[in-house]
Amino acid sequence: MKVKKQLLSLNAYDPGKSIEEVKREFGLTKIVNLASNENPFGCSEKVSEALRSFSHYSRYPDGCAELLRGKVADHLGVQQNQLLFSSGLDEMIQMISRSLLSPETNVVMASLTFPQFRHHAVIENTEIREVPLKEGRHDLVGMQKVVDEQTSIVWICNPNNPTGTYVSDTEIKSFMKHIPKDTLVVLDEAYYEYVTANDYPDAMELINKYENLLILRTFSKGYGLASLRIGYAIGHEDLMSKLEVARLPFNTNSIAQIAAQAALADDEFVKRCSLVNKNGLQQYYTFCNEYNIDYYPSQGNFIFIKTEKSQQEVFQYLLQRGYIVRPIRDGIRITIGTEEENEGHLSVLKQILVEDASQIRLLS
Template identity: 55%
Template sequence: MKWKKQILSLTPYQPGRSIDQVKRQYGLDKIVKLASNENPFGCSQKVADRIEKLSFALYPDGYATGLRESLSQHLKVDSGQLIFGNGSDELIMMISRALLKPGTNTVMAAPTFPQYKHNAVIEGSDVKEVPLINGAHDLDGMLAAIDENTAVVWVCSPNNPTGAYIKDGALRSFVQQVPKDVLIVLDEAYYEYVDAEDYYDSISLIESFENLIVLRTFSKIYGLASFRSGYGIAQKTIIDALEPVREPFNLNSLAQAASIAALEDQKFIQNCKKANREGLKLYYKFCEKHNLSYYPSQGNFILIDFGLDGNDVFQYLLERGYIVRSGQALGFPTSVRITVGSTEQNEEIIEKLEMMVTENSIKKAL
């Protein structure tokens, strides 16, 4: 087979073990998954009420007309400024397919969401990674990395896996300096969780910059991860250029109906946001009690440095019924990333972490 040479060195995305697998392996009755930044409160009841009325025999609306109208009203943008994907992952793939090829390069932070690099490698583009500074994007370093062959710059704010965000003034300065023929992709998967007062307004930026696209998702705070519903917002010229790359009927009928219903329940969203901030405070308190390094997060997760092998911390928690994400796979080998759960889940896992820290302290003392 005449495979692209670059894909032979790539590994496919490795999903974590299922809850049922972990139960069987360790003989546990209860498993709490806090690894994939899902909403522990699920989704609005309006979603279930809406999708039970659907017919499954027909193809989806290929233009996502209903969702397009609802979202354009919610965001106060023109309906032609929206593009939809099977999760924001597909939008990342579409952008990469449309702009990246051998002879081009793409600039991104490191570590950040790995699908930027993954798709760039598939398309044969060179990847320029600029190390984070204290968990945040080095915007000056990223600007310096841009050259005449740069096609796409990826910016993740809040960044995954650190939760750090970019302040309004810093982002505006950055966008102004990026060449107009370079597409800036601003990934805001955790946008709805942000409560920082100096966070930027990306919709207003779109009005001023024709080389900017913002990606968002219904997978996180809206609690619709299983439906795979994401969208992009940009000036119409960008959307029109990307549309031919989009697969027909890529957003299924269930996802469209669920997303519309979820949008209608903003009270649920605000309640989840509030609960998330309260949950983060519990982790901050735990870290400060034990003098553990962590990044203040604007997402629904926290990256904690335990000074231990991240895989060992992961395994310790797994055997006790808690699935988190080892920092070994995220570029932070002595850390783990923990999704903020419900109050009960947060208190329970912190109790297990207290035990682990105490046990490790005893071992060091011996």
């Protein structure tokens, strides 16, 4: 078949083994999945209440997500025509890439960031300019230097996945001043609800100032609706009207729209999750500091710790003991779980350190 040749260099997304598969393979009765940055506390009870009476399975969803659009616009203090909804942020990234990228353009991103940015750039056969992170953080000065007249998109994951680091308000404002007005800067704020840093950018303020800025957010993480796949973008109305053309009809389903409205109405649930996440991160910080393990302080619901030995070897060690993490270049990314899950996982990491004392060191 005459598929695009650039697809031959890519692999389909690998979600990893299912929990049931891991149980069977290693004879385990309990598995803790700390690989996908899901909310360990599920979602608001208001979501279940809102979905109990749903019965319109034979009807197409509202293609414009009108009710949800109004709720999100009010929540953020923006106009409804500044919003675009998608089936998770993966679809949004696909829509943006499809709309703006071509063989005549280039895209700028960090060299260790959310892989879907690069994945879709390859599919669109555009030039990819990757700038290494500095101490786990986006090097905005370095990224600015490689932007030119052909740069169509600059991707900034904030907080960055997988390192959990962030770009500050001062840094992004300085960066935006030097970027051409016809180059789109995308701030992926998938983990926005977990951020606690005082100098984190106020995206709504930035949106009003820069027409070439687009903000991405999702209901998958802090709101706990990962299985329903619903995210959205916030940007200038002219840009949004153009991106709408690339959106598939009825791309967000009715159940997801109803659930998102209910989730949005429960601020207390999100605040509790953020607080418990902050405490969970501290559990890992304390452990890493005690055992001299390198890590990045995180603004997400995950932590990146460095490894000296093969990430796959560390991953396999943990997997055989019932803990699934995400192996990444130079380290492993661990989702923050419940206090009990964190304690259990840290006890297994401690076992690695004990074995390291007589063998080859696994953790940095």
